[in-house]
Amino acid sequence: MSAAAAACVRPIAPGDLDALLDLARGAGTGFTSLPPVRDVLQHKIERSLASFAAAVDAPGHERYMFVLDSGDGTIAGCCAIEAACGLDEPFYNYHVGLTVQASPALNVYKRLPTLYLSNDLTGSTVLCSLYLRRDARHSRHGTLLSKSRFLFMAAFPQRFADKVIAEMRGVSDAAGRSPFWEGLGRHFFSIEYGDAEHVVGQGNKAVIAELMPKHPIYTVLLPPEAQGVLGQVHPETAPALRFLEQERFRYQGYIDIFDGGPAVEAPLQAIRSVRRSHQATVVAGAPPHDGLPHLVANERLDGFRCALAELAPGTDAAALPETVAAALGVAPGARVRVCPL
Template identity: 50%
Template sequence: MMLIRPVRLGDVADILLLSGKTGIGLTSLPKDEAHLRRRIERSIATWNGHLDRSEQGYLFVLEDVSQQKVVGVSALEVAVGLSEPWYNFRLGTLVHASKSLNIYKPVPTLFLSNDHTGYSELCTLFLDPDYRHSRNGQLLSKVRFLFMAAFRDRFSPKVIAEMRGVSDDNGHSPFWDSLGQHFFGMEFAEADRLTGMGQKSFIAELMPKHPLYTDLLSPQARAVIGEVHPQTAPARSLLETEGLRYQGYVDIFDAGPTLEGEVDQLRAVKESQLIPATIASRESSQEDAFYLVANEKYADFRAALVMGPADIEHLTLDPHTAETLGIASGAAIRVVPLFPQSGQSVITRQLSQASEL
């Protein structure tokens, strides 16, 4: 059985192993034990109510219960940019015009922006490559929507997700090579590492504040603006099926897109329901659908995938699942279909490898 739960200090060794598999570009999960330990401690302090809103962040783990092993992580930041500036580029347009020469030329630009300050953030999604099957990626990603739906007052009205941009296996980013390296004087991998460790002040110190003309970038750099790394494409599709959209904001290092949306309008938030738990054994059916099911316990949150009939009110939990989730008969559980009801088979195939953000 695969279980979603809050992170624990004892998970640091497993998460360190996971961080070694991420490669370059996933800045929020660096391979640094001290940093990961601090991240875990911050998450625990958030759940315990010991941090200001500007410092709060939740880290979830996906545990293979039979192996007692953490095989994936995902996270939620409550409000970004309140303690450290939050930077990205906003795509814009400047018009160069001369009436006497009869020239009117719109020019695409990049503006350094803090527009998403205060938004909640979906982040730090990574699944062990050996577990990229059986809808584990969807569970790991979408459980965050269920948590926001259950504890709505703890999050901002709007949420963002920064997607990993295009870079190769050697850590070369076309966008960075054409733009960032001229201002930062370091390799992309090093800048990536520093931001992942929370060292972001150098961005404000070194990045130009005036608009940048994209026409001056290399063709390779222009081509990747707003594009995602191939390993991140399924994660982008998953978030877009839930209602997040690209609105013209990109990462300042690799130009990966930022998706955004209103929390209350996200599919899994709107469609989630509270129903009383029914605990009983049942035979599976070919007509069964997948449901994301969670208890309503803030400090002892648990979630898993459950198969059940199309009528959500007839959903039952087998005794083992109920016990693992800490759910008693008749207790309130939050349930949502794993996929939108239309086009489920197509979405299932498209998102089978969603595993990284």
Template identity: 40%
Template sequence: MKIVRLCQFSDVDKLVELAHKAGPGMTTLKPDPGAQAARIDRVRRTLQGSATLADQGYLFLMEETDTGEIVGVCGIETAVGLEQPFYTYRIDTTVYASRELGIWSKMDKLSISHDLTGYAELCSLFLDPLHRVNCNGALLSKSRFMFLAQFAERFGTRVCAEMRGVFDEHGDSPFWRALGSHFYRIDFHEADRLVSLGQKSFLAELMPRFPVYIDFLPDEAKACIGTTHKDTTPARHLLESEGLRLERHIDIFEAGPVLEARIDSLRVMRESSLCNVVISDAHTNPTAPHLIATSQLKKFRTGLIYTAPKQGLIILTPAEAKALQVKTGDQVRMMEAYPRRVA
């Protein structure tokens, strides 16, 4: 059984190995043992209550419980932009009109913004390509929503997610080539590396001071704006099914979409429910897949089962209970893995 759990220090090597498979563009998932160990230490301090709000974050790993293999990773930052600005481009529209000539036009422009300061951020989502089957992607991505619902008091009112943008066949970003490279004067991957190490002062020092009109960009750069990398498109669809939407913000490097929502508007806040565990070998009729999440913070685990709760109880097999580390009487949170289609 695959479960999603909080990371531990013993996971560093496996996490770095997984990061090697992610490729360019994932700022928060670099194959650097020191950086990943530091991030896991942040999780430890967050759970202990010793991390400042600006430093709080959670990192989850998908594990195959039968083998101990780590096949996926995802994270939540509690509140971005409090210590170092969380920059995006905001898409604004300006209208120009001449009454004398009877002409008017609308032009979109990109303005540097840190409007998303204080948002929780869903980040670092990556699933080993060999395991992108069945419902693994849904389990990994949506485990974070179960955590948000179970521990809502640990977060603010809004959440966002930066989605990986478009890269060409050489691994370069057309948007960066057309815009960012003229201001920062360094390679995209070097800029990305510096940000991943927390060295962000150059962004404020070199970023454009005035809005950039989108119509002035080359077509290949314009096509990148709000567009998701083909490998990340399924992840975007999963987030949108839970209530996140592209509003006005994109990534300042490769123009990938930044999805956002109020936490209290997410599907998990409406459709998940609490129930108590019963462990039994008794056969139950299979149902649509359901997410199940445990209620203890430090031992938080999420899994996928094909059994629905009934009258406030959920029947688990001994194997499922062992993987989730729960016992009879424990309280868990449950939700259907996919929204029901409206006829």
């Protein structure tokens, strides 16, 4: 791309390995789906290439990975979609429920939050691996990167499950210490939280999960610091959570078994950007002066591109700036999918 090209989201390519490794190194502790290990990332790229190339009529083992090309040829961020989780090995979460202890004779009635090891989210589509370089967190890059996936899902709904979830990164400090791990997981493992996360990043989450206690856990038995982070997100993940909440994702009581971060979920067709997206035709002419920001994507599978543009609202005609049309690889007459922000 030239220096004047528009930023766009595209499928990851074989030549993106070094840039992806740099992103993974900057993500820090707790980013289990993007470990800074070259061989693991190479495998993720190869899996993504195979997923885009596959003929699919129902969600399976596919994992689609995307990068944000900032417009000058540099990779500023990444994100991914796992079509269906838990097909090869159990997909574990804790469900935060309630246990009631009551004794009328003693005038005792206690409602106790309780953690139940669960596979309830098996088969769901998972939004994952969202990371944007700190120096690129401007110009709506985060919005473009996060929400581009919804236009891809709207264009190819047969590739995804009816339920979509996102596991949000839980609380850890600057040293990589997780209060939830210290209060629970550490009692069953003789390794540091960062080492456990590294094992998970290698694709061995189920191995560790199966060593966790299978019986319900009363949260009142956890240290106060661990209780305080149940269902809470890492400060750097808070903007991503707000984006998803705007898209109608909701926390339904499921948390990560390692750091206690929340899983949020939404029906695919209820996601705001999926529901509001529609097809439009690219037309020649100058973009409107009073346009509103929209996501715009072509609807090619392996050549998918998504960018931002100012468009007239409520119209089926899309007059795109030349830089955006070039980034999307479209010309007048092409069909694109658009969604107002």
